[in-house]
Amino acid sequence: MSVNLLKETGPREVFCGLTSIVWLHRRMPDAFFLVVGSRTCAHLIQSAAGVMIFAEPRFGTAILSERDLAGLADAQDELDRVSRELLERRPEIRTLFLVGSCPSEVIKLDLARAAERLNDELRGRVQVVNYSGSGIETTFTQGEDGALSALIPLMPSTDQRQLLMVGTLADAVEDRLIHLFGRIGIDSVCSLPPRQSTELPAVGPGTTVLLTQPYLTTTARLLRDRGARVLTAPFPLGAEGSRSWMEAAAKDFQINAEQVASVLDPLVARAQSALAPHREILNGKRIFLLPESQLELPLARFLQRECGMELVEVGTPYLNREQMAEELALLPEGTTVMEGQHVEKQLDRVRATQPDLVVCGMGLANPLEAEGIATKWSIELVFSPIHGIDQAGELAELFSRPLRRRELIRQALNPPSSAPIDSDPVHA
Amino acid sequence: MQLTLWTYEGPPHVGAMRIAASMEGVHYVLHSPQGDTYADLLFTMIERRDQRPPVTYTTFQARDLGGDTAELVKRHVREAVDRFQPDALLVGESCTAELIQDQAGALANSMGLSMPVVNLELPAYSKKENWGAAETFYQLIRTLLKDQAPAELTHDPKAWQHQGRRPRVNLLGPSLLGFRCRDDVLEIQRLLSMHGIDVGVVAPLGATVADVHRLPEADLNVCLYPEIAESSCAWLERSFGIPFTSTVPIGIGATQDFLVEVHNLLGMTPPSPQAGIRQSRLPWYSESVDSTYLTGKRVFIFGDGTHALAAARICKDELGFEVVGLGTYSREMARPVRAAAKAMGLEALISDDYLEVEAAMAAASPELVLGTQMERHSAKRLGLPCAVISTPMHVQDVPARNSPQMGWEGANVIFDSWVHPLMMGLEEHLIGMFRHDFEFVDGHQSHLGHAGGSGAVAETEVAVSTLKDELVWTADGEAELKKIPFFVRGKVRRNTETFAKSTGRNQIDSETLYDAKAHFSA
Numbered sequence: 001m002s003v004n005l006l007k008e009t010g011p012r013e014v015f016c017g018l019t020s021i022v023w024l025h026r027r028m029p030d031a032f033f034l035v036v037g038s039r040t041c042a043h044l045i046q047s048a049a050g051v052m053i054f055a056e057p058r059f060g061t062a063i064l065s066e067r068d069l070a071g072l073a074d075a076q077d078e079l080d081r082v083s084r085e086l087l088e089r090r091p092e093i094r095t096l097f098l099v100g101s102c103p104s105e106v107i108k109l110d111l112a113r114a115a116e117r118l119n120d121e122l123r124g125r126v127q128v129v130n131y132s133g134s135g136i137e138t139t140f141t142q143g144e145d146g147a148l149s150a151l152i153p154l155m156p157s158t159d160q161r162q163l164l165m166v167g168t169l170a171d172a173v174e175d176r177l178i179h180l181f182g183r184i185g186i187d188s189v190c191s192l193p194p195r196q197s198t199e200l201p202a203v204g205p206g207t208t209v210l211l212t213q214p215y216l217t218t219t220a221r222l223l224r225d226r227g228a229r230v231l232t233a234p235f236p237l238g239a240e241g242s243r244s245w246m247e248a249a250a251k252d253f254q255i256n257a258e259q260v261a262s263v264l265d266p267l268v269a270r271a272q273s274a275l276a277p278h279r280e281i282l283n284g285k286r287i288f289l290l291p292e293s294q295l296e297l298p299l300a301r302f303l304q305r306e307c308g309m310e311l312v313e314v315g316t317p318y319l320n321r322e323q324m325a326e327e328l329a330l331l332p333e334g335t336t337v338m339e340g341q342h343v344e345k346q347l348d349r350v351r352a353t354q355p356d357l358v359v360c361g362m363g364l365a366n367p368l369e370a371e372g373i374a375t376k377w378s379i380e381l382v383f384s385p386i387h388g389i390d391q392a393g394e395l396a397e398l399f400s401r402p403l404r405r406r407e408l409i410r411q412a413l414n415p416p417s418s419a420p421i422d423s424d425p426v427h428a
Numbered sequence: 429m430q431l432t433l434w435t436y437e438g439p440p441h442v443g444a445m446r447i448a449a450s451m452e453g454v455h456y457v458l459h460s461p462q463g464d465t466y467a468d469l470l471f472t473m474i475e476r477r478d479q480r481p482p483v484t485y486t487t488f489q490a491r492d493l494g495g496d497t498a499e500l501v502k503r504h505v506r507e508a509v510d511r512f513q514p515d516a517l518l519v520g521e522s523c524t525a526e527l528i529q530d531q532a533g534a535l536a537n538s539m540g541l542s543m544p545v546v547n548l549e550l551p552a553y554s555k556k557e558n559w560g561a562a563e564t565f566y567q568l569i570r571t572l573l574k575d576q577a578p579a580e581l582t583h584d585p586k587a588w589q590h591q592g593r594r595p596r597v598n599l600l601g602p603s604l605l606g607f608r609c610r611d612d613v614l615e616i617q618r619l620l621s622m623h624g625i626d627v628g629v630v631a632p633l634g635a636t637v638a639d640v641h642r643l644p645e646a647d648l649n650v651c652l653y654p655e656i657a658e659s660s661c662a663w664l665e666r667s668f669g670i671p672f673t674s675t676v677p678i679g680i681g682a683t684q685d686f687l688v689e690v691h692n693l694l695g696m697t698p699p700s701p702q703a704g705i706r707q708s709r710l711p712w713y714s715e716s717v718d719s720t721y722l723t724g725k726r727v728f729i730f731g732d733g734t735h736a737l738a739a740a741r742i743c744k745d746e747l748g749f750e751v752v753g754l755g756t757y758s759r760e761m762a763r764p765v766r767a768a769a770k771a772m773g774l775e776a777l778i779s780d781d782y783l784e785v786e787a788a789m790a791a792a793s794p795e796l797v798l799g800t801q802m803e804r805h806s807a808k809r810l811g812l813p814c815a816v817i818s819t820p821m822h823v824q825d826v827p828a829r830n831s832p833q834m835g836w837e838g839a840n841v842i843f844d845s846w847v848h849p850l851m852m853g854l855e856e857h858l859i860g861m862f863r864h865d866f867e868f869v870d871g872h873q874s875h876l877g878h879a880g881g882s883g884a885v886a887e888t889e890v891a892v893s894t895l896k897d898e899l900v901w902t903a904d905g906e907a908e909l910k911k912i913p914f915f916v917r918g919k920v921r922r923n924t925e926t927f928a929k930s931t932g933r934n935q936i937d938s939e940t941l942y943d944a945k946a947h948f949s950a
């Protein structure tokens with residue numbers, strides 16, 4: 001491996017794992033995510049999600065009070081009360097996720113015990129599971145890893161030969177991928193998380209797992225424990241990555257390469273023409289990715305190989321070398337890959353290198369824009385349907401738009417100060 | 429443990445951030461896990477700031493907890509001080525750090541730093557954002573000024589008269605993530621300068637540490653936002669003898685009262701009400717015949733204490749509305765809000781549960797809602813027009829144009845933004861005249877669509893879903909209901925159903941509709 005792997009510690013600027021509730025609850029409309037935490041946790045989720053659009057969101061926070069902390073109220077009893085109150089109000093809920101936070105972890109509130117007790121009480125009417133999205137243990141997307149890990153024990157067993165796609169996908173993207181796998185010759189394809197929390201896919205020795213997202217380390221391990229084979233492949237971002245990703249599955253299902261090529265070649269050709277106008281804008285431009293979603297490596301690979309961008313620095317909050325081996329191998333010689341963060345030093349490097357585009361969190365974007373550096377929110381990449389060969393153009397567009405926009409308004413908003421005042425606008 | 433789906437206020441350390449970010453040369457070291465850095469986006473996205481808030485988060489992790497987190501705090505304090513070289517340093521803890529009890533503030537205090545250090549203790553499990561902002565502002569002022577306090581209180585707010593200068597006041601309370609503070613400051617500065625009064629220091633918004641040291645030079649403190657500045661104003665009065673104002677100048681009457689209060693405290697002759705209030709267009713716009721239709725409009729008000737109180741007064745005294753609901757999420761302001769509600773024959777709603785607020789809103793059947801962004805959404809669901817009067821902030825509450833709430837111009841802004849959702853009187857009048865014309869169909873809403881017409885559909889659904897088991901509309905009743913313009917139909921439907929239930933009927937025909945109409949207009 002030829003990339004330049006570095007590590008950094010210091011103050012970080014990254015969401016905690018609670019944030020993944022924002023997309024997980026949309027994927028499973030019959031699930032409720034109950035964070036056991038503080039007002040900070042409640043405020044984080046509503047700020048990240050723009051919650052006000054919901055009449056009643058399918059996530060909430062059981063806010064710990066001084067009484068709970070002082071032991072005046074038994075936290076387990078209180079949790080039972082709040083869960084009952086919630087389920088009474090939302091009878092359509094089939095799965096309740098109890099989500100741990102920093103405060104609940106620090107006071108060692110045993111959510112597993114609470115889940116077990118509530119499961120006994122509810123007798124299958126609602127399944128209750130728990131995981132931690134706390135900021136002392138998880139960043140941003142790792143929350144999804146925790147949530148999916150919590151579901152694995154509930155998955156039925158099967159020996160059937162099947163492909164399991166793991167990681168939240170937009171529904172339309174999922175449908176498209178299943179359709180394409182069908183055309184290649186893989187007919188039995190299911191997804192985790194499913195669209196209904198009660199319709200969990202089965203897993204077993206006949207199961208081949210393709211991760212759709214790079215941040216599912218624990219989930220992958222637990223699926224292996226259930227007998228599944230987890231493939232390592234580039235992630236399905238961009239035409240090239242998506243193709244390799246599908247090919248990895250096809251190979252595992254022993255489908256001949258010609259069959260695969262006959263389906264995918266036209267798609268790749270079409271993706272390349274969709275990419276062309278964006279490549280024109282992005283080619284030769286320099287990009288700096290700050291660590292947040294763990295999507296940074298596959299994105300960097302796509303932007304460099306398919307859009308011609310130059311990688312200044314590729315940050316990632318955490319690097320799973322094994323799962324990322326193929327991605328690392330596709331990065332150009334000497335690429336700086338930075339694991340962890342010292343946000344101040346990293347911003348110093350941003351300023352020193354003056355990249356054309358920075359991928360960063362929502363807190364940092366406008367200050368960088370104000371310094372004249374175009375940005376892209378990393379959270380947008382987690383929300384947008386970007387997976388698969390067909391989406392390559394759209395994915396590139398997410399990066400070309402900020403640059404195109406700057407070009408559109410640059411002149412009018414920054415007139416050259418040296419223009420002569422008495423210039424004749426008509427006859428000039 | 430309390431189930432919370434959404435909260436009006438963030439945790440108290442967000443309040444502290446608001447103070448730090450509002451000021452210049454103040455840095456805040458917050459002992460907290462990495463996820464708490466989300467709060468930056470409140471400033472850079474919602475308030476659209478072009479700078480990061482001046483906050484260093486220690487971002488401790490689980491693996492640090494076994495080790496020396498105190499050393500971690502000190503390292504971050506040292507780095508922050510070296511890098512940002514602040515004139516004053518705030519040090520505090522978020523909810524999680526409060527539990528591990530590193531006493532971050534005390535640690536920083538022991539480091540022998542060259543700048544003043546404010547040790548912030550903001551109880552995260554019992555207090556909220558506005559309280560945190562007020563406490564931080566107070567602690568900062570106290571730390572910076574306590575050595576300057578005189579042994580004996582000799583302050584005379586009329587001293588300017590024989591010092592050959594104009595009177596001078598401070599404006600205290602405006603902050604980032606406060607409702608329209610940026611524009612209110614400009615408006616109040618303009619208003620005071622028209623009366624020959626200078627503004628000394630504005631704080632915290634835009635203030636430096638040196639400015640804070642200049643606070644005692646003012647004759648009078650203007651407490652613009654009691655939620656943020658009252659405790660500081662009270663301390664400055666106790667320690668320096670500087671009096672402070674108690675009127676918040678939102679609305680015509682309150683602006684006039686404010687001017688009278690300021691003039692009296694400074695020993696000046698107060699301006700006459702007529703000369704004053706006619707500087708705003710609100711009085712004439714409210715008097716003009718177009719506004720006749722505003723008479724008795726039922727208004728539901730909910731917001732922070734200051735803005736809810738101001739709205740109630742304006743609605744009742746200046747726009748001729750009927751206030752049918754009044755409440756606040758600011759527990760600190762519960763007392764005055766309760767008193768104001770009582771004076772209007774209402775019971776105040778003190779709550780931070782938006783669903784409870786929504787239920788109270790529905791029960792009051794208002795024709796206009798004045799609330800926070802959350803009430804705007806609730807009102808939309810109920811098909812009611814709404815204007816936003818209070819935080820929590822949304823990016824829409826930071827408009828590019830100047831849009832104050834305070835002073836004469838603020839009253840103009842208020843007239844426009846509260847009355848427009850109700851639609852213009854002539855138009856309502858014309859619709860009444862022409863509603864039987866064939867062109868007048870429900871689908872045709874043109875520019876009136878926003879006024880509640882589109883919401884009427886949703887409202888109908890609400891009514892049906894909650895009442896369908898008990899009440900039946902006859903075909904004749906439905907036909908009569910159809911004749912009523914779409915934009916009031918939802919309300920009529922609900923009123924009629926309420927009336928039918930209260931009179932024990934289980935069927936609604938056209939007669940019931942007329943009975944209900946008579947009942948409600950009686």
Ligand code: SF4
Nearest residue numbers: 016041101102135463
């Ligand atoms: S970092 Fe911890 S305390 Fe902060 S929001 Fe996330 S889980 Fe809650």
